[in-house]
Amino acid sequence: xxxxxxxxxxxxxxxxxxxxxxxxxxxxxxxxxxxxxxxxxxxxxxxxxxxxxxxxxxxxxxxxxxxxxxxxxxxxxxxxxxxxxxxxxxxxxxxxxxxxxxxxxxxxxxxxxxxxxxxxxxxxxxxxxxxxxxxxxxxxxxxxxxxxxxxxxxxxxxxxxxxxxxxxxxxxxxxxxxxxxxxxxxxxxxxxxxxxxxxxxxxxxxxxxxxxxxxxxxxxxxxxxxxxxxxxxxxxxxxxxxxxxxxxxxxxxxxxxxxxxxxxxxxxxxxxxxxxxxxxxxxxxxxxxxxxxxxxxxxxxxxxxxxxxxxxxxxxxxxxxxxxxxxxxxxxxxxxxxxxxxxxxxxxxxxxxxxxxxxxxxxxxxxxxxxxxxxxxxxxxxxxxxxxxxxxxxxxxxxxxxxxxxxxxxxxxxxxxxxxx
Amino acid sequence: xxxxxxxxxxxxxxxxxxxxxxxxxxxxxxxxxxxxxxxxxxxxxxxxxxxxxxxxxxxxxxxxxxxxxxxxxxxxxxxxxxxxxxxxxxxxxxxxxxxxxxxxxxxxxxxxxxxxxxxxxxxxxxxxxxxxxxxxxxxxxxxxxxxxxxxxxxxxxxxxxxxxxxxxxxxxxxxxxxxxxxxxxxxxxxxxxxxxxxxxxxxxxxxxxxxxxxxxxxxxxxxxxxxxxxx
Ligand SMILES: Nc1ncnc2c1ncn2[C@@H]1O[C@H](COP(=O)(O)OP(=O)(O)OP(=O)(O)O)[C@@H](O)[C@H]1O
Ligand SMILES: [Mg+2]
Numbered sequence: 001x002x003x004x005x006x007x008x009x010x011x012x013x014x015x016x017x018x019x020x021x022x023x024x025x026x027x028x029x030x031x032x033x034x035x036x037x038x039x040x041x042x043x044x045x046x047x048x049x050x051x052x053x054x055x056x057x058x059x060x061x062x063x064x065x066x067x068x069x070x071x072x073x074x075x076x077x078x079x080x081x082x083x084x085x086x087x088x089x090x091x092x093x094x095x096x097x098x099x100x101x102x103x104x105x106x107x108x109x110x111x112x113x114x115x116x117x118x119x120x121x122x123x124x125x126x127x128x129x130x131x132x133x134x135x136x137x138x139x140x141x142x143x144x145x146x147x148x149x150x151x152x153x154x155x156x157x158x159x160x161x162x163x164x165x166x167x168x169x170x171x172x173x174x175x176x177x178x179x180x181x182x183x184x185x186x187x188x189x190x191x192x193x194x195x196x197x198x199x200x201x202x203x204x205x206x207x208x209x210x211x212x213x214x215x216x217x218x219x220x221x222x223x224x225x226x227x228x229x230x231x232x233x234x235x236x237x238x239x240x241x242x243x244x245x246x247x248x249x250x251x252x253x254x255x256x257x258x259x260x261x262x263x264x265x266x267x268x269x270x271x272x273x274x275x276x277x278x279x280x281x282x283x284x285x286x287x288x289x290x291x292x293x294x295x296x297x298x299x300x301x302x303x304x305x306x307x308x309x310x311x312x313x314x315x316x317x318x319x320x321x322x323x324x325x326x327x328x329x330x331x332x333x334x335x336x337x338x339x340x341x342x343x344x345x346x347x348x349x350x351x352x353x354x355x356x357x358x359x360x361x362x363x364x365x366x367x368x369x370x371x372x373x374x375x376x377x378x379x380x381x382x383x384x385x386x387x388x389x390x391x392x393x394x395x396x397x398x399x400x401x402x403x404x405x406x407x408x409x410x411x412x413x414x415x416x417x418x419x420x421x
Numbered sequence: 422x423x424x425x426x427x428x429x430x431x432x433x434x435x436x437x438x439x440x441x442x443x444x445x446x447x448x449x450x451x452x453x454x455x456x457x458x459x460x461x462x463x464x465x466x467x468x469x470x471x472x473x474x475x476x477x478x479x480x481x482x483x484x485x486x487x488x489x490x491x492x493x494x495x496x497x498x499x500x501x502x503x504x505x506x507x508x509x510x511x512x513x514x515x516x517x518x519x520x521x522x523x524x525x526x527x528x529x530x531x532x533x534x535x536x537x538x539x540x541x542x543x544x545x546x547x548x549x550x551x552x553x554x555x556x557x558x559x560x561x562x563x564x565x566x567x568x569x570x571x572x573x574x575x576x577x578x579x580x581x582x583x584x585x586x587x588x589x590x591x592x593x594x595x596x597x598x599x600x601x602x603x604x605x606x607x608x609x610x611x612x613x614x615x616x617x618x619x620x621x622x623x624x625x626x627x628x629x630x631x632x633x634x635x636x637x638x639x640x641x642x643x644x645x646x647x648x649x650x651x652x
Contacts (some may be wrong), residue, residue: 329504
């Protein structure tokens with residue numbers, strides 16, 4: 001076996017050019033497959049890790065995936081809000097232990113602004129129930145204090161004390177609204193690998209304050225004349241909020257609580273269980289994922305078939321070699337083994353190269369992707385999955401190699417020692 | 422009859438779909454003998470060697486190699502006999518292109534534990550000794566790709582390969598037909614010497630009857646083969 005392996009190896013080296021081409025074909029096909037899977041699991045893990053410990057998310061009636069996406073992942077927009085009195089009623093419910101009201105809609109240089117209160121820092125958890133940690137400074141205290149996520153600080157170079165201006169809506173251009181009410185960075189959160197890193201947090205009152213003069217939906221030209229001091233004296237309790245994160249006193253009541261909220265008399269509400277909504281999201285994307293995986297498996301199959309073809313086409317010019325091997329004592333089984341091993345080696349090294357390519361790409365592009373999309377691409381290095389792919393591709397290659405090997409086996413039986421060239 | 426290297430009795434063979442190529446009543450070659458087998462092209466010389474080497478199976482008759490009835494053995498056992506006891510030299514293209522010169526010489530050792538044991542640990546050294554005796558001592562030559570060697574050099578590498586590990590029989594199928602007459606005579610001399618030294622029987626096949634003088638005995642295949650050969 002060792003002897004055959006070394007023969008196979010030398011034979012491949014002798015045909016470096018064509019073998020390398022085949023090997024690259026396999027490598028690229030495997031890279032595509034592994035890459036697709038890394039992106040998929042990375043997205044799932046990233047999303048799954050974003051929120052934990054929150055039992056229910058409550059918002060105005062919409063699709064549950066939509067509510068999840070805009071409240072947790074800052075994707076898309078709320079179409080309606082919850083009025084403050086309704087929120088207060090929710091917060092006062094016996095079965096609800098805590099609530100975090102959030103208000104979305106503004107932005108700062110491309111980063112979303114989230115209005116909330118101190119309970120956010122206490123109750124919002126991510127990953128395995130990890131709380132938010134302040135890396136620098138402290139939570140917002142003054143009306144115009146802001147707590148920024150780690151990415152915001154890093155990308156914009158902000159430190160505690162930096163003055164920032166929010167803009168109305170989600171446009172990233174400056175001067176679109178709130179420059180008359182500058183904020184001061186009071187704290188910077190430690191990195192979480194979630195959308196929190198890309199969020200500017202201010203108090204709910206601050207959200208109300210910067211919208212004084214915006215009651216009509218557009219800026220009232222007179223509003224700039226209202227001094228900040230005057231605003232501080234207003235009652236800044238928000239009229240409405242975007243959504244509520246809630247924790248229950250007893251997990252067992254979750255379905256009943258949800259039903260009661262969903263059938264709320266008065267203002268219509270919708271409560272979702274984050275894990276369930278996420279599962280719903282995955283069931284929507286599963287079709288596309290499966291299609292993508294199927295395509296990449298076919299691409300691998302093409303790669304493996306190219307191994308078969310390359311060995312099969314080399315067979316004629318190697319007929320002489322086979323009869324030499326037979327003459328020095330090789331059994332037909334050796335000929336068969338030699339060719340399957342060659343195929344297996346191409347498959348093995350092709351798949352290995354493909355996996356290395358993916359991991360190198362992840363190492364290079366991973367930080368960029370996680371920055372842009374909050375998805376960490378399993379940067380933990382090759383894992384069991386990669387090993388499985390390596391094994392499966394090697395096995396498939398060995399099987400594919402059996403086709404030319406069988407042809408050579410049959411031929412070596414028929415040829416005898418004299419090969420007519 | 423077990424003292425014979427090769428003993429053939431009432432052998433018949435036909436390629437599938439063809440008329441009989443060989444029909445030999447009797448043929449023997451003693452151990453250590455150096456025998457010249459002559460026959461025109463297409464007369465079935467290579468076919469006979471394939472049968473002796475156990476790569477082909479006769480339709481009828483008996484082929485004993487070193488006292489073993491080849492047709493009674495399993496295919497695997499025949500392959501084993503060939504690996505352990507036979508050395509084969511072809512007309513040309515004898516060498517595996519992706520192996521070094523010494524790699525080609527030591528190739529039979531991969532398939533024969535018996536010959537591995539005979540040669541001992543220093544297979545490379547033994548290969549070089551054989552090559553040296555066959556006139557290939559230039560170290561630069563040993564590092565060349567085998568396809569870059571001259572045909573005469575290639576044939577001597579093939580001879581070294583056939584001889585390594587002390588096989589009992591060396592079969593040479595027209596090994597000199599691609600060589601000029603000087604190289605041819607020199608090759609036959611060296612091969613005979615080495616076969617004599619290791620005690621191997623040498624079955625040398627050629628259509629060129631002028632070579633018969635190099636050997637102790639010559640047999641004409643046409644005389645022992647009763648099949649109607651189309652050639
Ligand atoms: N693999 C094969 N399949 C079918 N017929 C074959 C095969 N090999 C040889 N033959 C036929 O068997 C006969 C004997 O061929 P063989 O090669 O044994 O002759 P030879 O004496 O070695 O000739 P040469 O001197 O040209 O090498 C020829 O008619 C040839 O066509
Ligand atoms: Mg011939």
